[in-house]
Amino acid sequence: MTFCMVSGGGRHSTPAMRVGGLTLAIAMLASAGCATGGDAWPDTVDRNTSSPVGTDASSTFASGHEGAGMTGGTSPAASASVVPGLTIIKPNEPAAADLMDGRSLGSADAPVKLDVWEDFQCPGCGVLAREMEPRLVNQYVRQGKLRITFHDFAFLGEESFTAATAARCAGEQGKFWSYKEYLFANQSGENKGTYNRTLFDGIARELGLNLDTFGACLSDGKARQEVVAETAQGDAVPVKQTPTVVVNGTIIDSLSYSAITSAIDAAISSN
Secondary structure, X not given: OOXXXXXXXXOOEEEEEEEOOEEEEEEOOOOOOOOOOOOOOXXXXXXXXXXXXXXXXXXXXXXXXXXXXXXXXXXXXXXXXXXXXXXXEEOOOOOOHHHEEOOEEOOOOOOEEEXXXXXXXXXXXXXXXXXXXXXXXXXXXXXOOEEEEEEEOOOOOHHHHHHHHHHHHHHOOOOHHHHXXXXXXXXXXXXXXXXXXXXXXXHHHHOOOOHHHHHHHHHHOHHHHHXXXXXXXXXXXXXXXXXXXXXXXXXXXXXXXXXXXXHHHHHHHHX
């Protein structure tokens, strides 16, 4: 599995770009593929040193396979719908509508708040959304113990911004979370043209959005400005990689599923 590092000269990078006062590296990663099996995410690159971390078996990001937790084989088979010139993959395990609350999932009164900073093109974010998130929903969100909130940290290129903008426009019609799930289900590499207007409109149709309203939102610039602003806010967290996971205000350095659930359990016990 590959993380997307924010800055510090990851394995492959191009000159940084300025977004809302925040300097962000446009990381060009060697592979957009995900590790097969296990719930640990190996071979990350430290933001400041550019050196690989977590490559030994005892590390947080070790490449060992801890069961089948994050393998694609544990999820239901993907289904798809076809629109002219495009096949849209549907989310395997979409969240229940009654759990959705804007850009959050779960009760506002939940004792534990999990904030996730993600880029729609980041492969690690895709695994978190497709494989980990449904498990967290079943284990904690449905029981009223956890509230998950999505935050934009768009830095991998123009498609990161357009995808995040489209999701916000869907949110204006009450469909942010569903649209987010569709975007991650259709993730395919970085800056390869996957996130385009045809896909955005196709997902909008799937979700029954008003296309005129959706299109006007994409064009007026307001939603994109919100993406830029929230991305800039991430520097204060600080977001050094995507995904960055924060449990009740504390960044979780180890992003295995067991580490995240341990942090959630500890937060529940302390309440």
